[in-house]
Amino acid sequence: MKDGPDIARIGALIGDPARANILSALMSGKALTATELAAEAGITGQTASSHLKKLQEGGLLVQAKQGRHRYFTLSGPDVGTTLEALMGLAARKGHLRTRTGPRDPAMRTSRVCYDHLAGDMAVRIFDSLQSRDFLKITQDKGGLGLTASGEDFVTGFGVDLAGLRLSRRPICRACLDWSERRNHLAGALGAALLVRFQEEGWLRREKDSRVVHISSHGHENLNRLFPSSLD
Amino acid sequence: MKDGPDIARIGALIGDPARANILSALMSGKALTATELAAEAGITGQTASSHLKKLQEGGLLVQAKQGRHRYFTLSGPDVGTTLEALMGLAARKGHLRTRTGPRDPAMRTSRVCYDHLAGDMAVRIFDSLQSRDFLKITQDKGGLGLTASGEDFVTGFGVDLAGLRLSRRPICRACLDWSERRNHLAGALGAALLVRFQEEGWLRREKDSRVVHISSHGHENLNRLFPSSLD
DNA sequence: AGAATGCTTCGATGGGGATCGAACCATGAA
DNA sequence: TTCATGGTTCGATCCCCATCGAAGCATTCT
Numbered sequence A, B: 001m002k003d004g005p006d007i008a009r010i011g012a013l014i015g016d017p018a019r020a021n022i023l024s025a026l027m028s029g030k031a032l033t034a035t036e037l038a039a040e041a042g043i044t045g046q047t048a049s050s051h052l053k054k055l056q057e058g059g060l061l062v063q064a065k066q067g068r069h070r071y072f073t074l075s076g077p078d079v080g081t082t083l084e085a086l087m088g089l090a091a092r093k094g095h096l097r098t099r100t101g102p103r104d105p106a107m108r109t110s111r112v113c114y115d116h117l118a119g120d121m122a123v124r125i126f127d128s129l130q131s132r133d134f135l136k137i138t139q140d141k142g143g144l145g146l147t148a149s150g151e152d153f154v155t156g157f158g159v160d161l162a163g164l165r166l167s168r169r170p171i172c173r174a175c176l177d178w179s180e181r182r183n184h185l186a187g188a189l190g191a192a193l194l195v196r197f198q199e200e201g202w203l204r205r206e207k208d209s210r211v212v213h214i215s216s217h218g219h220e221n222l223n224r225l226f227p228s229s230l231d
Numbered sequence C: 001a002g003a004a005t006g007c008t009t010c011g012a013t014g015g016g017g018a019t020c021g022a023a024c025c026a027t028g029a030a
Numbered sequence D: 001t002t003c004a005t006g007g008t009t010c011g012a013t014c015c016c017c018a019t020c021g022a023a024g025c026a027t028t029c030t
Helices: A007-015 A015-025 A034-041 A043-055 A077-092 A104-109 A120-131 A148-156 A161-166 A188-198 A216-225 B007-015 B017-026 B036-039 B045-057 B077-092 B104-109 B120-131 B148-156 B161-166 B187-200 B215-224
Strands: A061-066 A071-075 A111-113 A115-120 A173-176 A183-186 A203-204 A213-216 B060-065 B069-074 B109-111 B114-119 B173-176 B184-187 B203-205 B212-214
Touching: A007 A015, A007 B007, A007 B017, A007 B077, A015 A034, A015 A043, A015 A071, A015 B007, A015 B077, A034 A043, A034 A071, A043 A061, A077 A111, A077 A173, A077 A183, A077 B007, A077 B077, A104 A111, A104 A120, A104 B109, A111 B104, A111 B109, A111 B161, A115 A120, A115 A183, A120 A183, A148 A161, A148 B212, A161 A188, A173 A188, A173 B069, A188 A216, A213 A216, A216 B036, B007 B017, B017 B036, B036 B045, B036 B069, B045 B060, B060 B184, B060 B187, B060 B212, B069 B077, B077 B184, B104 B109, B104 B120, B109 B212, B114 B120, B114 B184, B114 B187, B120 B184, B148 B161, B161 B187, B173 B187, B184 B187, B184 B203
Parallel strands: none
Antiparallel strands: A061 A071, A111 A115, A173 A183, A203 A213, B060 B069, B109 B114, B173 B184, B203 B212
């Protein structure tokens, strides 16, 4: 019965409301200090410190000390992906509606998933990429890769593909969207695209939240760049 | 800060060792009775009953009463997939080695992931399918689909594809393998293939465990049916 | 009918852990 | 140096919840 990795350990880590709030806040992808996270979770500094220590020991968080601040981040994209999957389970059984905040609809249309885009628009982008044969299943880890025409496309949009290959991180990853229940693009490319969108000024991130607002100007350009066969 | 679904609720559900053991046991895909699960988790029937109730209310389990028995199952394939992802996180930081049982290597080579195959061989099968262009990214939910040649292939192997389409379940799904850290095939087709392999007598499931033993005869046939470019 | 098995509910117990106040280190500013 | 700010460690408190015994339903067998 004791087969496989100890799932209860991380379950317990995520299971505490304060820690869950911390993790949710870090799903924004931003590095936050201990006091910021304490405020986010609604607890004092002391307890936050204890939680952060446990999350680190559990391998979910990493710490970067900078001056007298300590910045915390999710330890990797796979943590973000798994948390998103858990949100999928939580959203299933109506456990969402217990506290469906005013920002909830905004979250569904567009949000940040650790370091890439998620929500309605992100799913449409993913669909568009694969319907034009820019994305294909490959031998790569993660099973997803760019085709030759796809490489041309993203480089044409200003993504430094060669630079991305330098890191050990897979270029393309599928991430299951909890609101849409379909895949969107993660991985190094997903992260790079989000950066490019911001550089173009197509989207604006809401302060201290995962919510992303797409300008009307941005909508036009995204729809043009990633046409959907559903329209 | 309270954005998104309540991740802590399910985290707490998975976080208790007894419940985690119950969930792990159900990852075998078999429907188990309350007393079987109690034994599996090392607790009495009363406490098991309380845990099972909570897991049901949390939407992770479903119950089917049959006579004076109550059979429990994971409420869906997505639960299995998410648990597998959590195992991925747990396995990362060496938290496995705390109790790396004797069956652990066997688990890594081949095991059942709720209703389909996982482990080394399952990953090789996935690779083989896509390298021969039987699997492709599609518009489908989950983003994975069979090509025309792929449909011919699996029907030729005796899979009732038309029957599978009757259910609302997606045919193809990618599931991230915790031991290999690469995708293997889930979804209705993944489940159907496991059934076919068993019908052929190529594998034997270990009693009361997720472990699957592949006979030498089975190895030959699987390697022939799913040649890998890596060999 | 009575007896046995599978499972649940109730009540009481106990322990683990989340929380905060206070004191303690580290870094940067005056 | 002295003070202020960001974080951690320590100790004490307290509450939630896992656990089990005992009693109660349901179902099936004889």
